[in-house]
Structures are given as structure tokens and as C-alpha cells.
Amino acid sequence: MKNTLKQVFHSPKFVVGFVIFAFMLLTIIIYPIISPGDPLQMISKGSFLKPGIYFSVYDSINTESKTIDLPNANAKRLTNKLSDTDKVSMVQWLTAVGVPAEDIDMQDSSSLIKLWQEKYDPTAKPEGMTMAQRNFYKRLDKSLDNALNEQPLVVSAQNTETQSLDEIKKISDTDYVNLSDVPNVKVLPLGTDNFGDDVLKKLVSATRTSLIIGLIAGSIATLIGLSLGLLAGYLGGVIDDFIMFITNLFTVIPSFVLLILISYSIGQDKRGASTVAIVIGITSWVWTTRSVRSQVISLRNRDHVNLSKLSGHSLFSIITKDILPYIASYVVMAFILQISSAILAEASLSMIGLGPKTADVSTLGLMMDWAMSYSAHLNGAWWAYFPVILVIALISFSLNLMNTGLDQVFNPTLRD
16 A cells, blocks of 8 residues: 555656645635635625725724825826726827827826826817817816826714814825724635625635535445446346446436436425535446446456355455455546546536525536626626636646546556
């Protein structure tokens, strides 16, 4: 056993896959401890908030401020206020008054504003420009000028006695607060989804649920396939014919079609994560059965097996002691592939609305379904679906890499 493990962990492919998979397992264990709470809790009244650090504006007003005059503060403020339409209008004016197009960089807001301040003349009358258009440019120039010379923001509160607004505080454009002094701060590394839930917290929970589904479904499929394959391969005859008849019957009917029919017949209210895992498991054993059977057929007439038969050993003893150890590595590889296939099957089911019921858990497939249903890809909310795709890809990649590494270790034809 020790030498076998040493061989396995000397395979670069297995080690890389194992490290990726172990990192994901540690993440789903440790992150809920660092960030406890219900992953399905709505923390935002809006949908698809961008990733970032959010803090209470109310608390920031009451926090002691410091005066910091940053050199690029005005440029950044203006850049944030300029819309794409304003930039296009500024470029149209500048080209109309003779500024070469190659000297104008619409992507660089700071240089565009600087060029505007140098070249704009409210008294100019470019050829072909109507008075309404010239007035629009005057208003645009005035708004830019006001942004550069903003008056302090006055914070007021209503006086209950006089029913008038009393000034509490004036906030200048050079007033800054230290973020650590604001009591209510929320870090959202992946923003929120369409429900206003923390995407990262939900993603960690969904990954854990999908892995559990994969483990349950993989265990069921491997156990069924192993049992039937051992019996069919070792006993042969009528039992082999009957098992292969059932196996061929399931082979003719695509397993995903069976999966859809069974899941639909169960009903949404009764489809929990464990139910979906069981359904996936009982429809995914076919190729494991055929593979194990072919391995057992090559072993059943070996000398050590014939010796056990002559010694009067029981069927159970021969299978578990003389055959199973020789195909154990193959069974482990089949189990790894079954986990990967089950996770992908759950994602596929959830994408068409036949996954676990949404009120109980989140899975990777359900997160993809929610993101697509609420048009995250059209709204530019990449954080709602791209991390999910990445996690599914990493799980499949790591498991398949581990399987390839094991195959190179245990398959003599692939050894260097």
C-alpha cells in the first residue's frame, strides 16, 4: 500500500489534479467558518451589484473626516461623471473647430477634458452647427465647470420644534474618511446575484452541495456497476446474459433522457439534493458494469482463482479476495469519473429546470440557471455566471487529471 501511494504521488498529473481538488475542498470547509451565515440570505435590495467594498453612506457622514487634496481627484470625478454620449459630443465639437482627429483620444477622459478646456470657445460658431447644438455645448461646458468647482455638500436635519432644516455638517470635495472607521462595511468579492445574495458565499455553498451530489451519485453508480460487472463476468452463462440484456437495454436508451423523465416524474417539491443524486446514480452505472465485466472475464480463469475454486472457497470469498484486489485501481478510477459525470449531469438538469428545489439549497447548476434566467450575460454581470463556469471546469479538470495520473501508474501500457 505504501509503495502504491508513493507511485501515485510521483505522477505529476495526479499531483496537480489532487492539489486543485484539495484546494477546493479546503475552501468549502474554511470559508463558511470565516464568513458564516445563510448563503441564500438576501443582503441587497438591488440585483447584480458589482464586486467591491460597500460601506454605509449614513455611517460615513457621521465619521470624523480628514482633509486630503489629491492631485487627480477632480480628473477622476469628472471622468466618472462623463457619459459616453458627452464624450462623443465633445469629440464632434473639437473636430468641427479644426482639431485633428489623431490628437483626440476619447478613451482617455483626462486628456479629452484638458483638450476641451483649451479649445472650447462659447462664442465660436462652427460651420453647419445650429444654435440649439451650440446651446447644448454651452450647457455641457457649464456642467464640467461646475464639477470642477463644486460647492460643499450641506447635510441637514429637520428641527422638530421649529419644523425647519438645521445644518448639521458641510462636506467638501476634499473631505475623506478612513474606511476602517466606518462601522458597517461589507466586502463582496463577487458582488451579488439577481436575488441580492452574496455570490461568493452562495458559490462556496453550491460547490459543496454539487460535490456531495457527485459523491452520492458516484458511489451509487460505482456500487451498482461493480456488483453487476463482478457477477456477470465471473458467473457467466444465464446470469451474464440477463445482466448484459438489462445493460444493453439501458445503453440503447440515453441515460440523460432517462434522467430527465425520472426527474420530471418526481416533481419539483420532492426533488431534494439527495433525491437528484440518487436518480443520477441509478442511471449512470451502465458503462461501469461493462468495463468491470470485461476486466473480470480476463481474471476468472487465472491460476490463483482456479486454486481458490478447487479449495472450496465461497463465491463471495473468491470475488472479494482473488478478483476485486486486481481491479481495485480500475474501480477507483471509475469512481472518480462517476463523480465528475454526476456533477455535470446535475448542472445539466438544473439548467433545464429539473434540478433540486430552489428553496432549500443552491448548486452550481442552479446558479447557472438563475443567472441565465435573469439575463446576467446580457446585463454584463459576469460575476454571476463566470465563476460558476470556472468552478465546474476546475472540478472536472482536476478529477480527470487525477484519473489520467492513476491510469498512467496502474496501466502497464502507459508507463514510461
